[in-house]
Amino acid sequence: MGDNKKNNRNKIRNDIIFVAVLLFAAVVGILYLFVFRESGNTVKVTRGGELYGIYSLSEDITEDIHTVNGGLNRLVIKDGKAFVDSASCPDGICVAHPPVFRNGESIVCLPNKVVVTVISENDGDSPDIIA
Ligand SMILES: [Zn+2]
Incomplete structure (x- = not known):
């Protein structure tokens, strides 16, 4: 019992x-x-309004973007986030911007005409990277 x-x-x-x-x-x-x-998975960079490059957020890179006005924006992707590490622009707004990683977030450098935008590639497709 x-x-x-x-x-x-x-x-x-x-x-x-x-x-x-x-x-x-x-x-x-x-x-x-x-x-x-x-979260987006891709970073799109435009320079002077034209596409400069597409980078994966999953790969750590450092890219020196030589801008149309002879300046420089150093884009860094680290730990799945993208940010501008250093730049020649006088205002430094892009450098001060916190890292972006969410879909649609962007860092804009007006003086250098550089825009870094987080996008989601293969939107709508079911990604096969789910563990
Ligand atoms: Zn800037």
């Missing part, structure tokens, strides 16, 4: 754990989807 009661209690506890695990998995899944949707 005593053993039966104990088993029942264990069963209920297992059920609660099972439901908790399911809930946890659902929350993690939703969060993951949300974060994944929010």
Whole structure:
């Protein structure tokens, strides 16, 4: 009798754990989807209004962009985020801008006419990089 009661209690506890695990998995899944949707995966750089280059946010790079006015913007992509490390522009707004990584975020250097925009390539396609 005593053993039966104990088993029942264990069963209920297992059920609660099972439901908790399911809930946890659902929350993690939703969060993951949300974060994944929010984040872009690609950086588009335009210079003087024309396309300069496309870079993946998953690769760490340092790119010196020689601007149309003879200046320089150093674009750095690190840890999935893009930022302007240094620039020749007088205002330094682009350098002061926090790193961008969300879809649609951009860093604009007006004096040098350089725009760095986060985009999501293959929008609509289901990416096959989900582990
Ligand atoms: Zn600037």
